[in-house]
Amino acid sequence: MKYEVILFDVDDTLFDFGMTEKEALHKTFQTYGISTPQVEYLPIYKEISGGLWKELEQGRTTLPELGEQRFTRLFRALGLSIDGAAFNRDYLSNLGKEVHLTEGAVELCSQLTGYRLVIITNGFDAVQKARIGGSPLCNSFECLVTSEEAGFQKPDKGIFDYVFTQLQMTDKSKLLIVGDSLTSDIQGGINYGIDTCWFNPLRKENKLGIQPTYEIHALMELLDHL
Structure with missing residues (x-):
């Protein structure tokens, strides 16, 4: 794996x-x-x-x-x-009361049982925890890290350091970040030296010169890269 x-x-x-x-x-x-x-x-x-x-x-x-x-x-x-x-x-x-999942989110997480799943978000701490806690994904993640909690926001290396410490990891090659934002998720992963997967369901043209390791257009396509 x-x-x-x-x-x-x-x-x-x-x-x-x-x-x-x-x-x-x-x-x-x-x-x-x-x-x-x-x-x-x-x-x-x-x-x-x-x-x-x-x-x-x-x-x-x-x-x-x-x-x-x-x-x-x-x-x-x-x-x-x-x-x-x-x-x-x-x-x-x-x-915090609104729960609207992306197509394939539940199915994907249910098939990733062999992986440690973590949330890393720039959103408000109470809001994100309430939304995830009230969703079918409530038991899917080992931990949920927000920028409010970590004191840093993506793409700053600080939030990734915080996650790395929380997970007691020593090998960056074992981490992959999945997100829709080139400037936040993908650039953040690149800055930290981990592999990245750009979720691009609308097939937007990448004009920023930020190159993800992988690109997917539906969440379930992630399984093809694991």
Whole structure:
């Protein structure tokens, strides 16, 4: 067996984050009595949030700042007088209740019984643990490491060092990371010197010059590389 440990990203890898985000936002807006159509606010929110997550990867913001600022900026753009920090807390609570798995996630994990499976995510600690804990994958992972817990976010080597220590590993060649983000998951794995697998279900063109060890378009294709 080439690998002993498989590190999985969560959002847009094992979980459908697009659906999760959409449902949680809708429910939180309803709580605040706001009937703003999703067609109006969702594209604006995605642009703001996406930019902040990139800043987080680059070490230019923190997770708490990201949470508050994404909604503060959104409400400013929409002309709404809502406390961004309070809304973020309610949104995260709703986010943790949304469980939308990617096709093949349960089947794949059920067939990886000979491997040590680990979650490595830049997401909020309480949210990710709630979502995984409430899903059919709740007993699939040896440990769940978030950037909030580790104090570093992908692609920083620090979060990988944290996982390496937690697992008491000594051989990097025995680890493989699987994720959808070239700049976070794949670059992070490359930085740390471990093999990488880019989950690319939409068959996006790789224009970044970041070369994964493997590329798959469906989760079950991972089995072909183990």
